[in-house]
Amino acid sequence: MGVVVTTVVETSPATLRERCAELFDDELSPVLRRIGQHRTGAGPDEEDRALRAGVWAALAELGALAPAAGRTADDRVALADVAELMGAALYPSPYAGTVTAAAVAGPGVLAGITAGERTFAVAWHTEGTADPATPGPEWTHGPLSGERRFVAFASEVDELVVPVAAGVAFVPVDQPGVRFRRHDELGRGDLHAVTLGSAHARFVPADPAVLLAGARVRHAAYLAGLARGALELAVARLKDRTAFGGPLAKQQVLAHRVAALASRAAAVLAFARATARRPADDPGLPLAAAQALLLAAELARESAAESVHLHGAAGMTERHDVSLYYRRAAVDVPALGTPRQLRRHAGALLAAAHRRNPSHR
Amino acid sequence: MTVAEFRRRVREVLGNADVRAEVAEIAAYGPDRESGNPRAYRALGEHGLLAPAWPAEYGGLGLGAAEAAVITEELVYAGVPDDAHVLSVDIVGAFLLAAGTERQKAEHLPPLARGERIATVLFTEPGCGSDLTALTTRARREGEGWRLHGTKIYTQKSQFGDVALCAARTTAGPVAMHGITLFLLPLRSAGVHVEPLPGLANDRFSTVLIDGVLLGPEAVVGAVDDGWRLMTDMLQLERTGIDFHAKARRLLDTVVDRAAATGQLDDAELAGRLAELDGAVRAGGTLAWEMVANLDRGTPDPVASAMTKWFVTEQFRPLLAAGADVFGLDGALSVHDEEAPALGQLDAAYRVGPAHRLASGTSEVMLSVVATAGWGLL
Numbered sequence: 001m002g003v004v005v006t007t008v009v010e011t012s013p014a015t016l017r018e019r020c021a022e023l024f025d026d027e028l029s030p031v032l033r034r035i036g037q038h039r040t041g042a043g044p045d046e047e048d049r050a051l052r053a054g055v056w057a058a059l060a061e062l063g064a065l066a067p068a069a070g071r072t073a074d075d076r077v078a079l080a081d082v083a084e085l086m087g088a089a090l091y092p093s094p095y096a097g098t099v100t101a102a103a104v105a106g107p108g109v110l111a112g113i114t115a116g117e118r119t120f121a122v123a124w125h126t127e128g129t130a131d132p133a134t135p136g137p138e139w140t141h142g143p144l145s146g147e148r149r150f151v152a153f154a155s156e157v158d159e160l161v162v163p164v165a166a167g168v169a170f171v172p173v174d175q176p177g178v179r180f181r182r183h184d185e186l187g188r189g190d191l192h193a194v195t196l197g198s199a200h201a202r203f204v205p206a207d208p209a210v211l212l213a214g215a216r217v218r219h220a221a222y223l224a225g226l227a228r229g230a231l232e233l234a235v236a237r238l239k240d241r242t243a244f245g246g247p248l249a250k251q252q253v254l255a256h257r258v259a260a261l262a263s264r265a266a267a268v269l270a271f272a273r274a275t276a277r278r279p280a281d282d283p284g285l286p287l288a289a290a291q292a293l294l295l296a297a298e299l300a301r302e303s304a305a306e307s308v309h310l311h312g313a314a315g316m317t318e319r320h321d322v323s324l325y326y327r328r329a330a331v332d333v334p335a336l337g338t339p340r341q342l343r344r345h346a347g348a349l350l351a352a353a354h355r356r357n358p359s360h361r
Numbered sequence: 362m363t364v365a366e367f368r369r370r371v372r373e374v375l376g377n378a379d380v381r382a383e384v385a386e387i388a389a390y391g392p393d394r395e396s397g398n399p400r401a402y403r404a405l406g407e408h409g410l411l412a413p414a415w416p417a418e419y420g421g422l423g424l425g426a427a428e429a430a431v432i433t434e435e436l437v438y439a440g441v442p443d444d445a446h447v448l449s450v451d452i453v454g455a456f457l458l459a460a461g462t463e464r465q466k467a468e469h470l471p472p473l474a475r476g477e478r479i480a481t482v483l484f485t486e487p488g489c490g491s492d493l494t495a496l497t498t499r500a501r502r503e504g505e506g507w508r509l510h511g512t513k514i515y516t517q518k519s520q521f522g523d524v525a526l527c528a529a530r531t532t533a534g535p536v537a538m539h540g541i542t543l544f545l546l547p548l549r550s551a552g553v554h555v556e557p558l559p560g561l562a563n564d565r566f567s568t569v570l571i572d573g574v575l576l577g578p579e580a581v582v583g584a585v586d587d588g589w590r591l592m593t594d595m596l597q598l599e600r601t602g603i604d605f606h607a608k609a610r611r612l613l614d615t616v617v618d619r620a621a622a623t624g625q626l627d628d629a630e631l632a633g634r635l636a637e638l639d640g641a642v643r644a645g646g647t648l649a650w651e652m653v654a655n656l657d658r659g660t661p662d663p664v665a666s667a668m669t670k671w672f673v674t675e676q677f678r679p680l681l682a683a684g685a686d687v688f689g690l691d692g693a694l695s696v697h698d699e700e701a702p703a704l705g706q707l708d709a710a711y712r713v714g715p716a717h718r719l720a721s722g723t724s725e726v727m728l729s730v731v732a733t734a735g736w737g738l739l
Contacts, residue, residue, distance in 0.1 A: 239737070259727075291643065344629055
């Protein structure tokens with residue numbers, strides 16, 4: 001491993017968000033969301049990878065990875081805010097997996113993460129219909145074998161993080177026991193099927209439910225951002241498009257639909273940020289995280305579909321980026337549990353919490 | 362005193378035997394009876410707790426918007442009707458604090474803060490609701506004062522009120538927003554007739570006929586002809602949604618408690634649905650508390666406030682639907698039926714349900730604020 005350079009930057013949520021918002025501006029965002037968007041099945045080329053690496057380095061420079069371990073409430077809110085910006089820009093990156101890994105990483109690995117030199121992918125799914133809240137296999141040592149599917153950026157990261165019953169397995173990808181196949185999917189992203197055949201792995205004890213909850217909170221913020229990004233494109237289109245003698249933006253029925261979804265996005269983001277403030281040992285964290293993601297998932301799904309609709313048939317063409325939001329919503333919404341799984345999980349947690357403490361107010 | 366300590370103190374007062382007896386009494390009121398000025402208000406007012414954000418000289422404690430929000434939440438959670446408090450303290454009192462003369466403040470605020478008087482709002486008319494520029498109540502100059510004629514409708518608690526903040530047109534002109542003035546109208550004077558109108562909810566609307574009441578110049582709140590700006594500013598800036606949030610939370614808790622008590626919470630599908638609603642109520646509460654924090658910082662955000670009021674009140678329909686599923690037909694039993702569960706709360710909540718999306722700015726007005734000021738649409 002080379003010399004790790006740590007950048008010292010201030011990480012208050014407001015300042016970090018401002019800095020990153022400058023990166024995800026109106027000029028660069030459309031470029032970022034097109035990275036790797038090629039003909040079906042093609043995957044990212046060399047140019048895509050170089051661009052992606054450049055943006056990642058810029059993010060590290062801006063301090064977007066400095067709060068990755070999420071030790072303070074402000075750090076966790078900052079991470080949610082960055083995730084929201086990435087959702088709005090529809091920027092594909094290993095940010096989610098890397099930040100999740102940072103929560104259980106040792107000091108050396110963490111320094112590599114904050115410097116933007118080490119990236120991770122979390123293998124939440126054994127199969128497409130599997131619930132990520134289901135505990136992983138019993139494993140603490142020895143070679144690790146098994147199948148994982150829908151692992152984001154598996155072929156580009158340094159290590160995989162595989163949730164097991166009492167922690168996680170860190171699996172370096174550069175070894176003969178790890179094989180990939182890129183999924184050809186609707187979002188045209190970088191999801192992979194991974195086969196582990198007696199792979200070398202190291203065990204780190206952790207509570208996978210807490211890791212999942214933290215990831216869900218950030219993903220809720222990401223999806224609130226995805227909704228905002230789609231709605232911003234729809235609003236631009238409504239202002240641009242003239243029909244019935246004036247801009248569509250003057251039509252109350254359309255404006256109200258946007259306003260309603262935007263209000264839901266504000267509520268979801270506020271809830272996700274408030275939930276991010278809860279520490280890992282807060283017994284109410286898993287329920288709030290599942291609830292925030294459930295609300296965010298439904299919002300993102302509806303906002304993407306509605307934003308395509310508000311474009312008219314033009315929204316179904318490659319000329320308009322809104323179609324990318326619609327595609328990505330299909331794979332991003334269920335990434336950490338389908339809404340049905342989230343609802344059931346939240347229901348079980350709510351019932352358990354009520355049994356423990358009936359006067360919950 | 363922290364906000365949490367303040368909340369504990371309020372709970373102590375609202376937990377006393379007299380307040381609890383009064384809550385049970387009010388919950389059992391028949392269809393022709395509603396609460397006016399509950400004793401609970403005076404129990405709080407005695408300690409400066411009813412209007413904690415007001416300066417001590419006007420009967421408050423000089424605290425902030427957070428403590429004011431706690432009072433609203435705790436009144437609702439304790440089952441004390443809070444509408445008269447919201448009208449008197451949060452709306453009329455806030456108008457007077459912001460725009461009243463020293464004399465108006467000294468005369469009206471202390472008795473409102475002690476819970477001894479009720480102040481109400483007379484804005485809506487038969488020909489205007491959301492669009493207040495269309496109001497036709499007239500105020501004509503007479504000597505130094507003003508003579509008022511007009512009809513106000515859908516007002517609440519005016520049959521118990523002492524004074525009302527009344528909007529009337531003082532100048533007619535091409536710009537409808539100009540020429541509206543706010544007055545403090547004594548409700549118990551000759552020339553003011555208050556007629557309650559039976560309706561769905563326990564609390565009735567009243568029609569207020571203003572028949573040539575003569576007011577002195579000291580009755581004007583703010584500047585003459587500047588009422589529309591004042592109304593718009595105050596209603597937009599002071600809107601936090603906290604009162605609606607507390608009502609949503611209380612209703613949901615009633616439903617979840619019933620589901621648990623009847624074993625229905627073991628049904629995964631129902632539990633999931635209630636958990637989703639609980640998440641939405643929490644999200645709304647988070648937003649509402651952000652609006653409270655904005656007020657405390659002196660940085661109110663009208664667009665975010667409109668989003669909050671809209672989001673919080675949109676939850677009532679699904680909440681009532683879930684309640685109807687959990688309670689079944691028992692939920693339709695009124696408090697007068699000896700078998701009514703949860704003191705007939707579901708029946709009462711259902712009947713008042715439509716009010717939340719209409720009151721204090723309809724859902725559509727909120728969406729228009731978001732669309733125009735937030736997104737540059739319309």
